[in-house]
Amino acid sequence: MKKNYLTLLSLSVLTALYSSQSFADLRQQCLLGVPRFTGETVQGNPNDQPVYIEADRAELNQPTNARYEGDVDIKQGNRHLKAQVAEVTQSGEGDNVQRYAYAQGGFDYKDNQINLLGSEAKIHLNSKDTDIQNADYQLVNRQGRGKAEQIELRDDYRLMKNATFTSCLPNDNAWSVDAAEMRQYIQEEYAEMWHARFKVHGVPIFYTPYLQLPIGDRRRSGLLIPNAGTSSRDGYWYSQPIYWNIAPNFDATITPKYMSHRGWQINGETRYLTHLGEGKIAAEYLSNDRYDEYLGDNRSRHLFYWKHSSSFLKNWRLNVDYTRVSDKRYFTDFDSDYGSSTDGYADQTARIAYYQPNYNLSISAKQFQVFDEANIGPYRALPQIDFNYYKNSLGGLVDFKLFSQAVRFDNDSALMPKAWRFHLEPSLNLPLSARYGSVNIETKLYATHYNQKKGSGSKAEDVQSSVNRVLPQVKVDFQTLLASNKTLIDGYTQTIEPRVQYLYRPYKDQSNIGSKLNSDYLGFGYDSALLQQDYYSLFRDRRYSGLDRIASANQFTVGGTTRFYDKQANERFNFSLGQIYYIRDSRIDDNSDNSTYGSSSSWAMESNWRINKKWNWRGSYQYDTRLNQTSLANTTLEFNPQGRNLVQLNYRYASQAYIDQNLTSAINRYNQDIKQVGVTVAWEVSDNWALVGRHYQDIALKKPVEQYLGVQYNACCWAVGVGARRYVTSRANQSHDEVLYDHSFGVTFELRGLGNNDHKSGIENMLKRGKLPYVQAFSLY
Incomplete structure (x- = not known):
């Protein structure tokens, strides 16, 4: 299987790179066979327009009839009729006059909506109602x-x-x-x-x-094009979308799906756009999962999704992002548009906010549904109240900012404490700038109060009921920009942007905040976790996200960026390098594992290179000076010549030491370095053929992570696509050294030209499929 798949992927790469370019866009080719209305469209009631008639011969019998013969040409507004014989009759008097026109011996009729070829036609000239015999018709435009x-x-x-x-x-x-x-x-x-x-x-x-x-x-209600396929997980499956156009601003899609290994699943999605806002509500439901390898007690599997965004009463905003599933294995066992097992959790947030030019106030609720098999889950924040105030040029010199927050933390585990956290964070920033650089001098105060309550479980850990923490901070940030046209590369302008930051914050023991039981899984405290280090994070104020752990700091951060610009002032290359130098170790408590050690942090490097219009490269690298080894590295090279065609090569690396030191206990079970290489190919081989191939290989495990090959044939009035996928999955009670794969094959069919169809090749949809979809990783454009 592996050898055959790699052969197919290699073939797709070669086909993409050496295929000839398309001579014309498929949509343009299709429209060549569609009649166009020539001339300027006449507006208004066509019956009020004058009638122009030309013919070789005419016989007029006023007022009863007129007969025209030989190349008869009749025009009225947008209407144009050609025939060999045309006759006009009139009967009745006054308001009861009835006028008819007859086309005989074959005719050709055109207007701005339809073209007709027929044998005979009868036209009621009063109403323009027309009856036609034996007609060929073609829509216009x-x-x-x-x-x-x-x-x-x-x-x-x-x-x-x-x-x-x-x-x-x-x-x-x-x-x-x-x-x-x-x-x-x-x-x-x-x-x-x-x-x-x-x-x-x-x-x-x-x-x-x-x-x-x-x-x-x-949009019209009715059946949409079905999808079908097979997989080792679901068996043979068939889904039939049913579209319901409820109102111009409200619609729904209901999709029954049959899976031979699982049973019937009902999926639904509703979109709405009202004066209260816009959003989407979706649900998926399988009443009785028959899959033998699913060992959950509840055989009913379901998902609920709601995303809402609204603006009301001029200054108010409301946002909801809620996803909940029936069990932790839902996204592992089902492909869904509303989440993925690679995310590791589902968001459940709601936020209402009020905005003014100098301040804003928000009230929110936030929790996560985590898919890891941990005994203790994350805290939920309900409610969380945030207030921000901004005042620039206070006294004509400094900028003032105030961030304040009140939040209540709760946990489903009886072992975990509950808490209220009240936080004030005022800051003053003095910006100084000159021709060659700038200095920002900032003072900040972190003032936090906790009311903590011990968990209700018998083995719950004792916590300090009241905790106060006050930490001042001083930061001096110096940046400058040096530019030169004299570079190693002719025609380019180079800038050198050194940056030096000093940060000071005293030490405060914070081991009395939160519980130590959850530190392995959740990070620290109620909402804090380690920040991943990259070049830009070196200049952040804090080592931890959240507010429960604010580490001491007495450090210099030294870094810089160089950029190259072409003659059109387009940035073509940049390179950033930085490191933190600790005057004293940064720590949060007496546990040395939570402290930095050594005189400096890891080196962090990032670079982007727009080689030319077709080639882009991006890379980042982190070298741990304490371990004397590479801790993180990733690089991406992309060839993107035109349109949606691309070839992307990428590689990522994370050392086991870095994983053990920085990531959660769930990921620590990986027990080795992460070394993964991937290639993605997407190419419109011709106007009719498009293909996408993807292969991700875990070098450490010596096994593929995901493989996908999709091919789509596109014609003017139909398209068909096939896709084969093989990817790593998991099951309950899986052994540590066992690697399981799911194999799937799917077919899509589409009727085209019925509505507003832009004749896309299908590449965009194929790139989105899979556990590791295509991501454009470049910023130099």
Whole structure:
């Protein structure tokens, strides 16, 4: 399996790199076969426009009839009729006058909506209602054509008897719908069909007594294109989306999905846009999971998702981001658009905020559903109240900022304490700048009070009920910019941007905040965790995120960035390097494991290089001077010549020592270095063919992490795609050295040209699939 897959991936890379470029965009090619309305569209009631008639011969019998013969050409507004014989009759008097026009011996009719070729036509000149016999029709400015024995043209609809319809271009019979009766609604842009037969290359595939199809850009309720496939996890599966256009600002998609190994799953998604805001609500439900390897007690599996954003009463904002699943293995066992097992948790947050130019106030609630098998989960913050105040140029010199917060922490575990935290953080910043540099001098005060309550469990740890912590801080940040046109590379301008920061904050023992039981899993305290070090994080105020652990600091951070700009002032290359030098170790308590040791931090380096319009490179590197080894490294090289075509190579490394020292106990079980290399290829091989190949290999384990190969064929009126995927998964009671894979194969089919279709190649959708989707990692554009 591995050898064959790598062969396919190699073939896809070679095909991508050496394929010829497309001569024209597929959409442009498809529109070449679509009739266009020429000239300027006449606005207003077409019946009020004058009529112009030309013919070789004319016989006028006023006032009853007129007969025109030989190359008859009739124009009125946007309407244009050509025929061999045309006759106009009139009967009645006064307001009861009835006028009719007849086209005989074949005719050609065109307007801004439809082109028609027919044998005979009868036109009621008073209302312009038209009856046509034996017609070929083609829509104007969009794909759509067909035939009909009889057509009734009215102001707001077209009624066709024994008719056909397809979005394929002339001489292309890939698919069509034959119907005993077809009614096309012009303004609503859809067609109703009775006794419809769907045909592929003239062969009937299925019959339905009633069918609706869109013939324009408006959304319509009905069946969407189904998906099908197979996987070792789900078995054979089939999903059928059903779209419900409830209102112009409200719709829903319901998707029943059958999996032979699991049973029926019902998925639904609702989108809304109202004066109260916009958002999306989704749910997935499987009443009885039949999968043998799922060992959970509750066989009902479900997901609920809600994302909402609104602005109201001018200055108020409301945001909700809520995802909850039935069990910790949900995203491992199911592919979902609303989460992934690689995230490790699901967000459940809500926030309402009030904004003014100098201050803002927010009230929020936040918790996480963690998918790790830990006995103690994270704290939830309910409620959390934040107040921020800003005042620049206070006294004409300094900027003042105040951050304050009150938050209550709770935990599901009876072993964990509960707490209220009250925090004030005023700061004064004195910005000084000159031609060659700037200095920011900032003073800040962290003032925090905790009211802590012991957990209700019998083995709960004792905690100090009241804790006060006051920490002053001083920071001096110096930056300068030196530029020169004299560089090693002609035509480029180079800048050198040194930066030196001094940070001082005294030591305060904070071991009495929170519980030590959760430090292995949650980091420290109630909401603090270690920050990953990169170049820009070297200049952060604190080693830990959150406020429960504010480490002492007496340190210099020295770093710098150099950049190269071309003649058009586009940044083409940058390189940043920095390190922290500790005058005294940074610590939070008497535990040496929570303290920095040595005279300096790791070296952190980052670089971006826009080699040319097609090639980009990005890399970062961290060298631990205490361990005398590389701790982190990653690099990405991307070839992106045009459009959505790309080849991306990437590599990432994390040493076991770094993992053990910085990451959570769940990841510590990895017990070795992380060494992973990956390649992603996405290429429009031609106007019709597109492919995506992806391979991620764990060098340390000597096994692939994920492999994917997708191919899609695109025509003007249809597209079909196939995808094969193999990726690492897990199961309950899995042994430490066991590596399990899920193999899947899927097929997608699409009818095109029915609505506003831009004839995309399908590359974007294929890149999003998988546990490790494509990420563009570059900033030099």
